Amino acid sequence: MSADKKRIWINGQLIEVTDEVYAAYTKGDRKMRYFENDLKTERFLLNKDGRLEQIIPSREDSLDRLMEDNAQQFSDGQESVEDVVLRQMMVDKLHIAIFQLTEKEQDLIHALYFDGKTEREYAEQLGVYRNAVHKKKMRILEKLKKLLE
Template sequence: MARPYRIPNFRKMYPEASDEIIAVLRTTERKMQYQEYDLKMEQTIVDQTELTIEIIPSREDSYERLLDMDMQFQDESASAEDLAIRNFQAQQLHKALSVLSEDERYLIDQLYFQEKTERQLAAQLGVSQNAINKRRQRILERLRGLLKNI
């Protein structure tokens, strides 16, 4: 890794290279240094005429350092639009579930709300796991159709 702000002597490294290639290597090296060092380092600007010091923070910073500086972050809670959409979807799902038969609702409740596996439910009902899977797929297809019509 190159040391910061030191452009290597490409003429010495590649004596057979043309001046254009050396110029491109220097430009590329400077761009890489800009990405590796300049953007990541905090800069201090001292104005002698107005006797002020301005600190420009780095553009790339660690989360821990920002917390140490008591930086405030945006709350990750859902927006009002997201809450409204989720509420609307829940109402639609509730309407669609109310149309299902009691056996179908029981199966959906056990698999999705009680978090039972298909194998556990199959053992409880005395049927094969494959039968539970097929019923679940049929019910979900029916729910999708109902949700499109609501």
């Protein structure tokens, strides 16, 4: 074998190949190592002092690893499209029912549920007892319940 020829290790022996074959083989070999190892392992970046600076997570996780880490590939907490549509329909129906209330009833609902005021704060604003606001709120909620049915 001459010194300027490239050699590759195949089936336990060195084989002399051309530069083009060597380049193609090493490119393919590197690609295989990338898929078999680099994608599946975490890497650590160290700073000049040798201290850990950053952990680069693997870009591919196996189902086994996800199960070991108690990770969920697909989150159950995510709302489905159907749930979003149904919720929006209920919100629209609620707004229509609120518009059927009198102006004073709408003001009370808006203050308590949209402005975040307490019954006590709203009672002080009107100059009435908190208990009166509470009773009025309960009557309005019953009215809304009937309108939504």
